[in-house]
Amino acid sequence: MKGWLCILLLLETFVFVIQQQVNEGRGENEISQQLSNEDRRQNPPQTDTLRDEASTDSQQYCHLSFPDIHAALRELTATVTEQKIAFSAALMESGSGDVGPFPTDITLTYRNVFTNIGNAYNPITGIFTAPLKGAYMFSFSVYGHGNPLTPSTVSIVKNEQRVVVAHGHQDQYAVNSSKGVVLVLEVGDVVYVRLWSGSKINDNEDNHITFSGYLLFLVMCFTTVIQINVSLFFS
Known part of the structure; x- marks a missing residue:
C-alpha cells in the first residue's frame, strides 16, 4: 500500500511539473508575440522565426499533457480508494x-x-x-x-x-x-x-x-x- 501511495505521489508531482512547464511555455510565447509586434517592421524574417519557434515550443509543452499518465493516475487512485477496511x-x-x-x-x-x-x-x-x-x-x-x-x-x-x-x-x-x-x-x-x-x-x-x-x-x-x-x- 505504501508503494502505491509513493507512485501516486510521484505521478502527481510529475503532472504538476509538466503543467508548470506548460504555463511557462505559454508565457514565453506571449512575450515573443509582444516582441514580434514591436519589431516586425525592423526585422520581419528573424522575428517571424522566433515567433514560430516559440509557438512550436508551446505546442510541444502543451503536447506534454500525457493522457497515459493521467489514465494511470486515475487507475492507481481508484485502486487505493477501493481499499476496504x-x-x-x-x-x-x-x-x-x-x-x-x-x-x-x-x-x-x-x-x-x-x-x-x-x-x-x-x-x-x-x-x-x-x-x-x-x-x-x-x-x-x-x-x-x-x-x-x-x-x-x-x-x-x-x-x-x-x-x-x-x-x-x-x-x-x-x-x-x-x-x-x-x-x-x-x-x-x-x-x-x-x-x-x-x-x-x-x-x-x-x-x-x-x-x-x-x-x-x-x-x-x-x-x-x-x-x-x-x-x-x-x-
Whole structure:
C-alpha cells in the first residue's frame, strides 16, 4: 500500500511539473508575440522565426499533457480508494461469564470475530491498527448485571487517549450502553476498548458486548509534499 501511495505521489508531482512547464511555455510565447509586434517592421524574417519557434515550443509543452499518465493516475487512485477496511467482533467465543472487576484498567480482547476485512483488527490483543490515513467509524457496547457497588463502564481509546465512554449502573437487572464515534487516524494509530478499574461486564452466546469499526473514506493530501518536491526539483 505504501508503494502505491509513493507512485501516486510521484505521478502527481510529475503532472504538476509538466503543467508548470506548460504555463511557462505559454508565457514565453506571449512575450515573443509582444516582441514580434514591436519589431516586425525592423526585422520581419528573424522575428517571424522566433515567433514560430516559440509557438512550436508551446505546442510541444502543451503536447506534454500525457493522457497515459493521467489514465494511470486515475487507475492507481481508484485502486487505493477501493481499499476496504472493516471489522466486527464480540467479547466471548463461547459460553458466558463475567469479566472484572480489576484493580486497574484492562484492554478488552474481542475473540469472537464476525468480520475482519483488511485484517487491521487483532483478536489476540483487541487492538485495531489503522493501515491507511482516513476517517473511521467505531462503535462498541457494554452489558452487565445490576449491582449497587459495581458499575459496567468501558471506554474507547485512541493512542492511549480516552475518547468516548459507555457506562451502565443500577442496583439490579441488566444494564447496557452503546456508543459510536468517528475518528481521523494516521497510519499506525491504534484504537481499542478499555474496561475501567472496579467495573464488571457480562457476556454470553447472545453477544451483548461488541466492538466494530470500518473505514469511511481516505484522507490524502499531496499538495504540500508536491510543492516541496517541485521546489527541490527546480533548485
